[in-house]
Amino acid sequence: MMSILDRFFGTVRGGGGSKEDAKSRLKVLLLHDQVDLSPQQMEAMKSEILDVIARYCEVDRQRVDVRLEKAEDQVSVVSSVPLRRVTGRAATVS
Amino acid sequence: MSECIVITSGKGGVGKTTTTANLGVALAMMGKRVAVVDADIGLRNLDVILGLENRIVYDLVHVIEGECRLRQALIKDKRLDNLCLLPAAQTRDKNAVGPEQMRNLVAQLKADFDYVLIDCPAGIEQGFKNSIAGADRAIIVTTPEVSAIRDADRIIGLVEAAELPEPTLIVNRFRAKMVKRGDMMNKDDILEILAIPLVGMVPDHEEVIVSANKGTPAAFDEKSVVGEAYRRIARRLTGEQDVPFVATEEPDTVWTAMKRWFGLAPAKEVVG
Numbered sequence: 001m002m003s004i005l006d007r008f009f010g011t012v013r014g015g016g017g018s019k020e021d022a023k024s025r026l027k028v029l030l031l032h033d034q035v036d037l038s039p040q041q042m043e044a045m046k047s048e049i050l051d052v053i054a055r056y057c058e059v060d061r062q063r064v065d066v067r068l069e070k071a072e073d074q075v076s077v078v079s080s081v082p083l084r085r086v087t088g089r090a091a092t093v094s
Numbered sequence: 095m096s097e098c099i100v101i102t103s104g105k106g107g108v109g110k111t112t113t114t115a116n117l118g119v120a121l122a123m124m125g126k127r128v129a130v131v132d133a134d135i136g137l138r139n140l141d142v143i144l145g146l147e148n149r150i151v152y153d154l155v156h157v158i159e160g161e162c163r164l165r166q167a168l169i170k171d172k173r174l175d176n177l178c179l180l181p182a183a184q185t186r187d188k189n190a191v192g193p194e195q196m197r198n199l200v201a202q203l204k205a206d207f208d209y210v211l212i213d214c215p216a217g218i219e220q221g222f223k224n225s226i227a228g229a230d231r232a233i234i235v236t237t238p239e240v241s242a243i244r245d246a247d248r249i250i251g252l253v254e255a256a257e258l259p260e261p262t263l264i265v266n267r268f269r270a271k272m273v274k275r276g277d278m279m280n281k282d283d284i285l286e287i288l289a290i291p292l293v294g295m296v297p298d299h300e301e302v303i304v305s306a307n308k309g310t311p312a313a314f315d316e317k318s319v320v321g322e323a324y325r326r327i328a329r330r331l332t333g334e335q336d337v338p339f340v341a342t343e344e345p346d347t348v349w350t351a352m353k354r355w356f357g358l359a360p361a362k363e364v365v366g
Contacts, residue, residue, distance in 0.1 A: 016275040022240050023283055030247050030287065
């Protein structure tokens with residue numbers, strides 16, 4: 001119902017919404033600027049972290065996600081490292 | 095009590111010079127004695143935006159090197175006799191001046207003017223350091239774009255490292271229509287990222303080009319929306335509280351008003 005009304009009144013237009021791209025790109029950019037970590041350094045760090053974890057578990061390197069996050073002025077390195085099937089179930093170390 | 099405000103941005107081309115010229119005009123129209131200083135040595139532009147380019151005899155570097163007195167280099171605006179421009183040198187580079195000399199120059203200007211506005215060059219090198227040296231506070235100009243906001247964030251850090259008080263923000267080239275369809279960051283998006291107080295929003299408008307062509311800043315024009323936005327920023331700078339933001343959209347058509355009434359069109363985006 002709403003969508004028909006929207007279409008009738010021309011509220012919904014084609015395109016749009018690119019500001020969300022701008023915002024999310026900016027947030028990542030500013031975090032990297034603030035901690036002064038280049039994408040290359042970040043890549044190197046990621047690979048070293050994985051090497052450590054890989055000594056203990058079998059890591060699914062394709063699906064690894066290591067990034068910076070900010071919550072209330074605190075910047076953190078957040079990683080999600082999926083492990084390959086170990087005991088018949090998938091497990092994740094965070 | 096006089097105050098020196100530096101207008102800076104990091105990124106070039108976001109409207110620092112236009113902002114400096116318009117705030118200078120708007121403050122002078124309020125009866126304040128204002129000196130605008132072009133600190134972009136080697137690439138002067140403030141004279142052109144103000145339409146005073148044909149009257150330059152001496153410049154900032156002449157004053158600093160003692161070749162003339164400060165009063166000889168100041169160009170009095172004939173439209174507003176309490177507005178003066180100190181132009182930059184066009185044939186020298188940023189290293190012709192140092193922070194200590196700028197501090198002395200600003201101190202001299204503050205003796206004769208209520209407001210000293212410094213038009214900072216783009217970048218974070220010598221010209222930026224000179225520009226903030228004598229300033230009591232900073233205004234950061236940005237546009238609603240990723241690159242401009244990134245640079246603004248960097249500049250905010252540098253301003254704070256220089257122990258100036260928390261800077262305030264002007265968002266320039268704002269387009270209400272693009273914001274409405276989600277293709278431009280709005281006021282809240284930008285403030286969420288930069289987290290400094292907003293002192294004004296200036297719409298992106300053809301008037302800015304026309305006034306630059308003529309050498310007559312929009313703030314002179316009582317009917318201009320851009321001029322009105324700058325005049326309101328000037329009022330906020332002088333400490334006036336609760337200056338309302340101005341709506342920049344064209345008035346509602348019957349159709350839009352009806353949509354708004356049904357809740358099918360978003361609330362009016364206001365700037366000013």
